[in-house]
Amino acid sequence: MSAAPNGAGFFSFIKSFASPVLEFLFPSHCPACGAYVEARGEWCPACLSNAVRVRRLPLDASHQGVLDEAWAFGLYHGALRNLLLPLKFKKRRDGLDAIRTFLDEAGGRLPRAEWMPGVVVPVPLFTGKEKERGGNQTEMIFRDWLEAQGWTWRRALVRIRATEPQFGLSAAMRAENIKGAFALAGDVSPEEVAGRTVLLVDDILTTGATLAECARTLRKAGASAVSAWTLASDRL
Numbered sequence: 294m295s296a297a298p299n300g301a302g303f304f305s306f307i308k309s310f311a312s313p314v315l316e317f318l319f320p321s322h323c324p325a326c327g328a329y330v331e332a333r334g335e336w337c338p339a340c341l342s343n344a345v346r347v348r349r350l351p352l353d354a355s356h357q358g359v360l361d362e363a364w365a366f367g368l369y370h371g372a373l374r375n376l377l378l379p380l381k382f383k384k385r386r387d388g389l390d391a392i393r394t395f396l397d398e399a400g401g402r403l404p405r406a407e408w409m410p411g412v413v414v415p416v417p418l419f420t421g422k423e424k425e426r427g428g429n430q431t432e433m434i435f436r437d438w439l440e441a442q443g444w445t446w447r448r449a450l451v452r453i454r455a456t457e458p459q460f461g462l463s464a465a466m467r468a469e470n471i472k473g474a475f476a477l478a479g480d481v482s483p484e485e486v487a488g489r490t491v492l493l494v495d496d497i498l499t500t501g502a503t504l505a506e507c508a509r510t511l512r513k514a515g516a517s518a519v520s521a522w523t524l525a526s527d528r529l
């Protein structure tokens with residue numbers, strides 16, 4: 294056995310020295326109002342409180358019975374949108390600390406009944422798109438946070454065909470565009486899904502068509518209940 298420090302330990306050792314220096318050179322700002330805050334990833338309390346809008350979303354008739362419930366943690370505008378867009382389209386990870394602070398606050402406002410850690414499945418990207426983006430943004434947002442609280446992260450779904458961007462399509466067109474786009478991942482055994490309650494996670498909910506199609510795929514594989522959490526939505 295080697296006595297060398299492991300990589301993570303060494304990294305946090307360096308970080309413990311680097312953080313105060315970085316903080317001096319590049320002071321941290323609240324992502325909403327720009328005021329100075331003590332540490333990277335912090336918000337001022339009033340802005341954080343404003344941004345967190347945990348709510349259960351109304352589901353379209355066609356998604357009821359497929360998705361049991363869907364929750365959003367914030368509104369898709371302002372600071373949250375500004376944190377999400379560079380992560381999604383510009384491979385910039387510097388907003389993740391502030392998103393994590395946001396999740397901690399939002400998680401505390403979810404009803405306790407929602408917190409029964411089980412299997413959590415991210416909405417998958419088409420392989421080419423995930424490579425182009427340098428990862429799946431939903432995984433970057435939720436994985437560490439949920440695993441730290443006992444959830445089992447499972448990439449149980451794959452996207453089996455590229456789809457047109459949902460942006461700008463009507464609700465009917467979105468549903469048609471996404472139909473049949475997902476399948477169970479090749480390494481998933483039936484008992485991982487059959488008879489289980491599954492939580493789907495995605496970054497944004499617009500019409501819910503993508504989440505509903507994922508839920509349909511999981512139900513075909515025998516999932517007994519499927520609900521969804523999203524970071525942000527413009528639905529009220």
Ligand SMILES: [Zn+2]
Pocket residue numbers: 323324325326327328336337339340341
């Ligand atoms: Zn602020």
